[in-house]
Amino acid sequence: MKGSNRNQEHSSEGEGAGKRPKRKCLQWHPLLAKKLLDFSEEEEEDEEEEDIDKVHLLEADGLEQDVGETEDDESPEQRARRPMNAFLLFCKRHRSLVRQEHPKLDNRGATKILADWWAVLDPKEKQKYTDMAKEYKDAFMKANPGYRWCPTTNKPVKSPTPTVNPRKKLWAFPSDSSRDLPTPKKAKTEEIPQLNFGMADPTQMGGLSMLLLAGEHALGTPEASTTPCRPDISESPELHQKSPLFQFAEISSRTSQPEGPSKQCQASALFQFAEISSSTSQLGGAEPVKRCGNSALFQLAEMCLASEEMKMEETKLINSKESDGGRMKEMEKGKEERDMKVEKNNEAGFQKEAEFEKPSKGNIRESKDFRNFEELQVDNVMAVKLEDPKEMRKEPEDDQKYSHFPDFSYSASSKIIISDVPSRKDHMCHPHGIMFIEDPTMLNKPEKIKKKKKKNKLDRHGSDKSTPKKTCKKRQSSESDIESVMYTIEAVAKGDWGVDKLGETPRKKVRTSSSGKGGILDAKPPKKKVKSKEKKASKEKCSDIIKESRPPDFLNISASKNAPGEGPEGIKAEPLTPTEDALPPSLPGQTKPEDSDCHRKTETCGSRKSERSCKGALYKTLVSEGMLTSLRANVDRGKRSSGKGNSSDHEGCWSEESWTFNQSGTSGSKKFKKKLREDSFLGSAKLDEEFEKKFNSLPQYSPLTFDRKCVSIPRKKKKTGNMSSESTKTSKGPFQSQKKNLFHKIVSKYKHKKEKPNVPEKGSGDKWSHKQFFLDAIHPTEAIFSEDRNTTEPAYKVKNALSIPNTPEPAAMQEPLVGSQKRKARKTKITHLVRTADGRVSPAGSTLDDKPKEQLHRSLPKVTETYCSDDCSHNTVEEPRSSTPEMPAVSAFFSLAALAEVAAMENVHRGQRSTSLTHDGQPKEMPQAPVLISCADQ
DNA sequence: CCGAATGAAAT
DNA sequence: ATTTCATTCGG
Numbered sequence: 001m002k003g004s005n006r007n008q009e010h011s012s013e014g015e016g017a018g019k020r021p022k023r024k025c026l027q028w029h030p031l032l033a034k035k036l037l038d039f040s041e042e043e044e045e046d047e048e049e050e051d052i053d054k055v056h057l058l059e060a061d062g063l064e065q066d067v068g069e070t071e072d073d074e075s076p077e078q079r080a081r082r083p084m085n086a087f088l089l090f091c092k093r094h095r096s097l098v099r100q101e102h103p104k105l106d107n108r109g110a111t112k113i114l115a116d117w118w119a120v121l122d123p124k125e126k127q128k129y130t131d132m133a134k135e136y137k138d139a140f141m142k143a144n145p146g147y148r149w150c151p152t153t154n155k156p157v158k159s160p161t162p163t164v165n166p167r168k169k170l171w172a173f174p175s176d177s178s179r180d181l182p183t184p185k186k187a188k189t190e191e192i193p194q195l196n197f198g199m200a201d202p203t204q205m206g207g208l209s210m211l212l213l214a215g216e217h218a219l220g221t222p223e224a225s226t227t228p229c230r231p232d233i234s235e236s237p238e239l240h241q242k243s244p245l246f247q248f249a250e251i252s253s254r255t256s257q258p259e260g261p262s263k264q265c266q267a268s269a270l271f272q273f274a275e276i277s278s279s280t281s282q283l284g285g286a287e288p289v290k291r292c293g294n295s296a297l298f299q300l301a302e303m304c305l306a307s308e309e310m311k312m313e314e315t316k317l318i319n320s321k322e323s324d325g326g327r328m329k330e331m332e333k334g335k336e337e338r339d340m341k342v343e344k345n346n347e348a349g350f351q352k353e354a355e356f357e358k359p360s361k362g363n364i365r366e367s368k369d370f371r372n373f374e375e376l377q378v379d380n381v382m383a384v385k386l387e388d389p390k391e392m393r394k395e396p397e398d399d400q401k402y403s404h405f406p407d408f409s410y411s412a413s414s415k416i417i418i419s420d421v422p423s424r425k426d427h428m429c430h431p432h433g434i435m436f437i438e439d440p441t442m443l444n445k446p447e448k449i450k451k452k453k454k455k456n457k458l459d460r461h462g463s464d465k466s467t468p469k470k471t472c473k474k475r476q477s478s479e480s481d482i483e484s485v486m487y488t489i490e491a492v493a494k495g496d497w498g499v500d501k502l503g504e505t506p507r508k509k510v511r512t513s514s515s516g517k518g519g520i521l522d523a524k525p526p527k528k529k530v531k532s533k534e535k536k537a538s539k540e541k542c543s544d545i546i547k548e549s550r551p552p553d554f555l556n557i558s559a560s561k562n563a564p565g566e567g568p569e570g571i572k573a574e575p576l577t578p579t580e581d582a583l584p585p586s587l588p589g590q591t592k593p594e595d596s597d598c599h600r601k602t603e604t605c606g607s608r609k610s611e612r613s614c615k616g617a618l619y620k621t622l623v624s625e626g627m628l629t630s631l632r633a634n635v636d637r638g639k640r641s642s643g644k645g646n647s648s649d650h651e652g653c654w655s656e657e658s659w660t661f662n663q664s665g666t667s668g669s670k671k672f673k674k675k676l677r678e679d680s681f682l683g684s685a686k687l688d689e690e691f692e693k694k695f696n697s698l699p700q701y702s703p704l705t706f707d708r709k710c711v712s713i714p715r716k717k718k719k720t721g722n723m724s725s726e727s728t729k730t731s732k733g734p735f736q737s738q739k740k741n742l743f744h745k746i747v748s749k750y751k752h753k754k755e756k757p758n759v760p761e762k763g764s765g766d767k768w769s770h771k772q773f774f775l776d777a778i779h780p781t782e783a784i785f786s787e788d789r790n791t792t793e794p795a796y797k798v799k800n801a802l803s804i805p806n807t808p809e810p811a812a813m814q815e816p817l818v819g820s821q822k823r824k825a826r827k828t829k830i831t832h833l834v835r836t837a838d839g840r841v842s843p844a845g846s847t848l849d850d851k852p853k854e855q856l857h858r859s860l861p862k863v864t865e866t867y868c869s870d871d872c873s874h875n876t877v878e879e880p881r882s883s884t885p886e887m888p889a890v891s892a893f894f895s896l897a898a899l900a901e902v903a904a905m906e907n908v909h910r911g912q913r914s915t916s917l918t919h920d921g922q923p924k925e926m927p928q929a930p931v932l933i934s935c936a937d938q
Numbered sequence: 939c940c941g942a943a944t945g946a947a948a949t
Numbered sequence: 950a951t952t953t954c955a956t957t958c959g960g
Contacts, residue, residue: 082955087944092956099957107958108942115943130945137946149947149954940960949952 082149083137086129090118093698117701125699132698136691 084092091114098110098117105113118126141147 082946082953084955085945088956091943095957106941106960107956108940111941111943111957113943118944133945941958943956945955947953949950 080140080144080147082147083140084133085137086126086133087115087118089133089136089695089698090114090121090126090129093695093700097700097702121701125701128698132695 091111094114094117095107095110098113099105102110102113121129
């Protein structure tokens with residue numbers, strides 16, 4: 001109840017006005033009910049209105065969830081965090097250092113110090129951070145094409161989120177979750193189908209939770225891919241299964257068709273893959289697996305691209321195919337089935353067998369193998385199994401009734417992506433059982449997915465009989481079976497594998513093309529496109545894939561085993577296979593493991609089938625690998641990543657590929673690319689790993705350097721503050737500031753200022769060796785990093801700067817103020833309001849800012865005088881740093897600007913004392929630091 | 939859950 | 950022009 005209301009509100013608020021109404025509609029339960037009843041119809045509708053559909057689904061989900069677990073859904077939906085900007089990166093990287101130096105400082109204080117450092121930071125170094133931030137952003141955007149920075153005012157409160165998912169960070173999965181799940185709250189996010197990844201925090205990512213999440217994502221993707229294929233797997237998973245394939249399809253499709261909505265999904269998928277790979281690679285340890293350049297992911301990307309290009313060619317192919325007529329359909333089916341089978345084999349075999357203990361012989365074998373793994377992680381598995389069965393059971397019901405949604409809903413948001421394949425991995429690897437949850441989540445996906453699932457299920461169900469409950473239910477929807485088959489066929493033809501769930505974009509295509517049976521024709525063309533390109537890529541990919549596939553023995557084994565198993569299970573598949581054979585001679589082995597397919601393809605290369613098969617194989621392999629890697633990675637991480645290497649290679653490759661792909665994808669970021677290339681490490685992968693790598697690679701400056709800088713810096717800050725010459729109006733500043741108590745701000749700033757001086761103190765240590773030593777002691781890690789040199793460099797720079805303090809200052813001064821800077825300026829103005837010697841109030845910086853040097857010169861004399869007096873009187877604590885022996889040396893370096901700053905400070909101090917501003921005792925501190933400086937100068 | 943910082947994006 | 954939001958984590 002509540003949830004529904006919330007959803008409505010949120011939805012309305014969150015998204016653009018256009019969609020809101022729809023969402024509102026969603027609110028209506030009746031509609032939802034209808035939808036549930038008529039899946040097929042709904043799908044069609046979806047075609048026309050993807051967004052709407054999504055919304056509905058989301059809404060529906062929300063409603064359902066509301067009934068059951070509104071919160072859950074929402075939580076998973078959480079949208080990806082916006083990428084960090086350069087400054088944030090810097091903060092992230094250096095905050096720890098600051099804290100170490102100044103344990104007493106709270107984050108705010110540390111932030112201020114960081115800001116100071118940032119201000120002081122050489123432009124060159126800043127550039128590094130900005131570049132990285134840019135790259136990161138680009139990658140992120142690619143991953144989440146539709147991502148919005150500011151989802152309008154409506155805050156996605158997500159209040160309920162926490163219920164199911166413990167993890168805050170759950171990044172919604174790109175495919176479905178982003179759109180489908182839109183929790184009511186997230187309406188805003190809904191507008192943008194962005195995926196929810198958790199790129200943002202590498203640190204968080206580092207945590208087990210992150211790993212798990214990553215694993216989930218990975219799993220989710222695979223599931224999606226597999227699900228569609230496998231009949232066995234329960235319905236819910238199927239729905240999700242689509243997601244991976246779907247994503248790929250989207251990617252391909254998008255490449256061909258640049259549709260706004262679809263892009264998001266695609267990016268998300270890639271992104272996920274990338275993440276997965278990266279995560280895995282990270283776990284594995286950084287191996288130089290660039291060879292992976294051709295990683296499956298990359299290949300996929302290529303395929304997509306190629307598909308677009310090939311469209312022209314495809315048309316030709318299509319013509320030829322058309323001649324074939326009905327066969328094409330069969331062929332497609334066969335291919336699809338094959339793919340499905342393969343996936344099924346992998347996924348279904350493992351999962352279902354393990355969970356359901358399907359009768360399939362081949363599966364049994366696999367299951368045993370898996371079981372071994374499972375045994376390893378018995379606990380987890382157990383938990384998972386327990387959950388799964390329930391979910392499975394529920395799922396069927398869900399198909400019939402929504403009531404279940406609530407249960408799943410929570411998981412759905414996060415797990416949508418979870419793929420079947422991964423699921424098995426989950427069983428094997430996942431200790432947490434999260435994976436399992438994910439599977440259920442898959443089921444969650446509620447509306448859209450369900451529909452799709454149903455279709456898919458129907459197809460699969462034939463074979464699925466093994467699973468009693470599900471099959472029964474599935475079968476019930478006999479009508480859907482046919483549709484599902486058609487749908488799958490069409491999807492295959494189009495190249496949308498998974499299509500589905502998310503489906504918004506994919507659905508559109510699919511539906512549009514295949515809404516009915518006639519869709520096939522439409523579908524064909526897309527296929528051709530994809531294929532043609534795929535072929536190209538496939539060849540290369542195949543080789544690559546093969547490599548990748550090797551590592552995951554599981555996959556291979558499973559695939560081989562599956563093949564036999566499939567025969568029995570997938571009656572359909574067998575018949576189809578023949579058709580397939582007709583297409584590509586090479587593919588004969590439906591069951592063939594991916595590797596075999598790839599090889600054949602690679603060898604035969606030319607045949608279309610081969611391409612397709614390759615695709616499927618690639619996809620599977622990717623998924624499976626990714627899953628495996630992700631799982632392993634997760635497990636490893638969970639364990640503490642004791643086992644680094646096993647999957648690392650694959651993953652690494654993926655990550656790299658993905659990264660490369662992303663880069664390539666982003667034409668705009670070419671510049672960045674170059675940079676990335678230059679910095680191999682930086683350029684590596686966007687994924688977490690990449691991010692982490694890059695992040696780590698970012699130069700970390702020793703506090704000392706900053707400290708020194710800080711000494712000189714203060715003026716800069718002031719300058720910045722001064723920059724806003726108009727400070728007089730500071731009051732006009734944003735309402736925000738007004739809202740907040742100026743007093744508080746001022747006070748806090750002063751406090752911080754105090755802190756600052758302290759920082760410098762530490763840093764004040766003059767000698768490099770000393771500093772370095774200090775750093776090493778404190779931050780061994782830094783020493784480890786190549787960055788050390790960076791640090792050293794900066795330090796040198798700093799020295800230089802100190803020697804010639806003016807240089808840095810002017811640069812800073814010159815820089816144009818950014819919007820944020822404006823704020824800063826305001827604040828600074830406010831905070832720095834100082835009374836001039838005259839006694840009238842003026843922004844401290846104003847004079848300095850405009851013409852720092854000149855002013856400085858002017859002020860110097862005064863300042864010095866004042867300082868002298870002050871010092872004499874105050875000379876209290878002032879700055880430890882100054883107090884330190886270093887003081888004198890530093891003082892020597894001080895430039896006029898510094899003096900000017902001091903003077904400004906002095907003025908402030910005076911003003912505070914005399915003026916009302918001083919309401920706080922703080923003023924003392926302020927003046928103190930400057931005072932020391934002044935003394936030194938004298 | 940606020941805040942302090944900066945910056946990018948969105949409104 | 951202004952607001953939002955990203956990270957961080959103590960209070």
